[in-house]
Amino acid sequence: MSSRSLLFTSSSCPSVDAVLVSASASRYEGDWSSIPHSHGFTELFYVREGKGNFLIRDDVFPITKDDLIIISPHLSHTELSDSSHPLSYFTVGVDGISFSFHDHKDFKIFNCRQKKTDLLFYFHSIFQELDQKQDGYESICRNMLESLTIQLKRLTDSAFEVVSSQQPSRECADIKRYLDSSYSEPITLDQLSAISHLNKYYLSHEFTKYYGISPISYLNRRRIEVCKELLETTDYGISDIAHLTGFSSQSYLSQSFRKYCGMSAGSYRKLAKKALPVNKAALQSQSRK
Structure with missing residues (x-):
């Protein structure tokens, strides 16, 4: 027989001082109007299926399956679905942290289609935990968010940092x-x-x-x-x-x-x-x- 033994040597694990304030799962069915809006927290928007456009201020960006958009607080945005390929997506609202991108932008669109990491798993798990609220769900959500953040750092060429923050006016x-x-x-x-x-x-x-x-x-x-x-x-x-x-x-x-x-x-x-x-x-x- 053959075996491999791996030792975990770190004495402490990094954590993010984040509070999950919301999670939603949505599918466009032609029954709502896309109105520009903003939040007082950071929003993570993950496209499960379909395609359309994402409006950030006055700029328009095409989005499709397995795109992830990170939107900073107070940034006007909305989504527009393609009627023949309806958007289906998760959103997660996160307070207490911000994503500091090295190009000084206050949003980022990650194309995750060519990556092997299943980011959808984390969004689905967070939504399910917040929906069911079983014992220990807060800890699971925090750990899921931290794992998601680490996976993003692995797969992207757009460097960023996650920092604790008070939300600005x-x-x-x-x-x-x-x-x-x-x-x-x-x-x-x-x-x-x-x-x-x-x-x-x-x-x-x-x-x-x-x-x-x-x-x-x-x-x-x-x-x-x-x-x-x-x-x-x-x-x-x-x-x-x-x-x-x-x-x-x-x-x-x-x-x-x-x-x-x-x-x-x-x-x-x-x-x-x-x-x-x-x-x-x-x-x-x-x-x-």
Whole structure:
């Protein structure tokens, strides 16, 4: 006979500080209208069957069987079913955590069709546990969510982190999305105040409370991240990059880049050009020290 023995050596298991607030199983039967809406929690949307479109703000994305969409809190969205191939899907609402994607988007669509991992099992299990509420269902749901998250990290090329979070107000979430998409424009705290209809001091306090950084500091950090991408992937001059990323001058970019990254933009570009793809993560880590 032959045998294999495997030892589990970890003394502790990672966990996510998440609260499952809802789970639903739906099938389009032509009896409801798709109306854009948002939630105060993160939503996981998994397509079981059929196909259609998913609307996120003003953008439209085709979806079909085994697509998973992660939608951040306060993000307007809805689904539109193909009448000849009706959508059937699970949704799971999760409070207390957020998915921090490395491309700064507040949603992600994962194509799971070519993967061998059965993500549908986790969604079905969570829905069943919340529906039946047998002894210990809360623990099972938490474990299912954690397993689902780990499987996502395994199958996707789009890096993300799961972090505990307080849910931001709608105004703060809107300002963050505005900064993520409009970083190349000249932006002041007074402008953000006008956009959010909040006193600028209150806005700054609330934004810092939820995101751990002030709106203007977040804007500068966002610009620096884009600068790094352009330094790595293009031959634009530093002055051009300053213009493309919203810095008022090359000198201000240089000052900010050195403050955030601990090196000049030129030095970062030289390191990036020399680094092999497998070393890019180390380069990013080095620049944040």
